[in-house]
Amino acid sequence: MIxxxxxxxxRTMMFLSAQKPGLIKDPYIYKPDSIMLDLEDxxxxxxxxxxxxxxxxxxxxxxxxxxxxxxxxxxxxxxxWKEDIRCSVAGGCDAIRIPKTECASDVMLVEREVExxxxxxxxxxxxxxxxxxxxxxxxxxxxxxxCEASGRLFGxxxxxxxxxxxxxxxITGTGIELMGARQNMxxxxxxxxxxxxxxxxxxxxxxEGYRQDVENIxxxxxxxxxxxxxxxxxxxxxxxxxxxxxxIFAEKVVKEIEDKKAKGIGVFTVDDKMIDxxxxxxxxxxxxxxxxxxxxxxxx
Amino acid sequence: MEIIKPAVAGTLxxxxxxxxxxxxxxxxxxxxxxxxxxxYGNQIRRVVFETLENMEVKNVRITIIDKGALDCTIRARxxxxxxxxxGQIDNLPWGxxxx
Numbered sequence: 001m002i003x004x005x006x007x008x009x010x011r012t013m014m015f016l017s018a019q020k021p022g023l024i025k026d027p028y029i030y031k032p033d034s035i036m037l038d039l040e041d042x043x044x045x046x047x048x049x050x051x052x053x054x055x056x057x058x059x060x061x062x063x064x065x066x067x068x069x070x071x072x073x074x075x076x077x078x079x080x081w082k083e084d085i086r087c088s089v090a091g092g093c094d095a096i097r098i099p100k101t102e103c104a105s106d107v108m109l110v111e112r113e114v115e116x117x118x119x120x121x122x123x124x125x126x127x128x129x130x131x132x133x134x135x136x137x138x139x140x141x142x143x144x145x146x147c148e149a150s151g152r153l154f155g156x157x158x159x160x161x162x163x164x165x166x167x168x169x170x171i172t173g174t175g176i177e178l179m180g181a182r183q184n185m186x187x188x189x190x191x192x193x194x195x196x197x198x199x200x201x202x203x204x205x206x207x208e209g210y211r212q213d214v215e216n217i218x219x220x221x222x223x224x225x226x227x228x229x230x231x232x233x234x235x236x237x238x239x240x241x242x243x244x245x246x247x248i249f250a251e252k253v254v255k256e257i258e259d260k261k262a263k264g265i266g267v268f269t270v271d272d273k274m275i276d277x278x279x280x281x282x283x284x285x286x287x288x289x290x291x292x293x294x295x296x297x298x299x300x
Numbered sequence: 301m302e303i304i305k306p307a308v309a310g311t312l313x314x315x316x317x318x319x320x321x322x323x324x325x326x327x328x329x330x331x332x333x334x335x336x337x338x339x340y341g342n343q344i345r346r347v348v349f350e351t352l353e354n355m356e357v358k359n360v361r362i363t364i365i366d367k368g369a370l371d372c373t374i375r376a377r378x379x380x381x382x383x384x385x386x387g388q389i390d391n392l393p394w395g396x397x398x399x
Contacts, residue, residue, distance in 0.1 A: 021373040022315035049389045050309045050380035056394060057372035083390050090394030121395055 003126050005068070005094065006154045009292040010034050010195060011224040011240040012233050013070065013157075017042035019051040024058045027067070030230035031237075034068035039084050040075065040099050048080050052087040059091030070131065072097040076106055082113055089117035089128055095154065100162070101132035103142050107149035114152070129154045131197075135162035140181045147192030155195030157226060158185055163199075171202065173209050175216055186221045195223040204229055214239050241293040242286045250286035251298055253279050301386060301397075303360050309380030310373075317369040319377040321385050324359040328352060334366035347371045351378040355397045 014032040016023045043051045071088040074080035130152045169177045189196035198217040201210045252270050257280050267276040290296035303323045310318040
């Protein structure tokens with residue numbers, strides 16, 4: 001079964017500790033595209049057991065009003081991850097995020113447990129998606145294998161903190177230490193036709209630096225960014241949502257290419273810019289993104 | 301389920317509640333402290349008893365300090381305390397006794 005949500009809009013994915021009732025009761029008011037309910041690092045070791053009960057009931061009873069509900073499970077090297085999957089799938093989560101993914105077999109291992117849980121809790125096969133967080137040099141090198149490891153995998157995400165530790169550097173705020181990983185991951189994700197998400201920006205007081213960071217990853221080709229504070233959401237949505245100017249130009253490109261194609265003309269100009277068939281997919285993508293973002297009023 | 305040892309789940313943070321369970325004296329002995337006890341006391345009591353009934357806990361002294369928790373949080377904390385008291389952390393009955 002192909003899950004219709006596999007390629008949904010995911011500009012922002014907001015991290016929330018599953019152990020904090022005050023955080024998980026109403027994050028939809030900030031309108032992130034996805035929320036990521038965390039059972040891993042945000043939950044203290046001695047609270048792992050009880051966090052699952054909060055998660056289960058939140059998933060079962062809170063109406064998140066269209067926000068996708070992703071659960072970050074504990075690492076595959078811990079005793080928790082299998083029960084995390086049972087709890088999440090039984091609760092009705094939309095997707096599982098695998099932390100510290102190193103290779104394709106990590107994804108396959110999780111896929112098997114998700115399949116079992118879907119059967120155990122009577123959920124349709126394929127209804128639970130998977131995403132993989134890449135947090136090491138090895139994971140970055142293996143990004144393409146990871147992307148292609150499961151039909152359920154909708155995307156990969158960079159986790160900058162652990163990655164830079166592994167690389168023996170640190171987060172500078174400039175992004176220089178993340179350049180290689182970001183580029184490699186976007187290329188791998190595009191080759192495998194899955195989505196790619198950037199790491200969090202942890203300096204909440206530097207909104208200027210944050211905006212620059214979001215602009216950079218947008219230009220690099222990422223689909224969205226992990227968020228740690230509601231204040232960060234609007235900037236991502238603003239930058240990742242096509243402007244009216246972009247939409248109007250994309251509409252012209254699509255219409256002109258279709259019109260000129262019928263007349264046997266391959267290359268021409270739109271608003272003084274050279275256009276040929278190579279611009280078609282990009283323009284269609286802009287229209288699709290505008291539709292998904294709720295800002296398209298046209299007829300394409 | 302029988303309460304084996306005293307256990308606590310939850311915190312005293314806003315929107316949470318702290319639940320303590322201990323072995324009872326043949327019945328459910330319920331005590332509640334909440335700033336909204338006049339408005340929601342009966343509702344909280346109903347949720348706690350229903351959650352205990354789902355797990356077939358009939359013999360317990362349960363103490364709740366509520367800080368404005370939603371029903372789903374109250375359920376989670378009661379279950380958390382009960383399963384801690386019996387030491388079960390895997391193969392939990394999601395969707396069964398936990399519902």
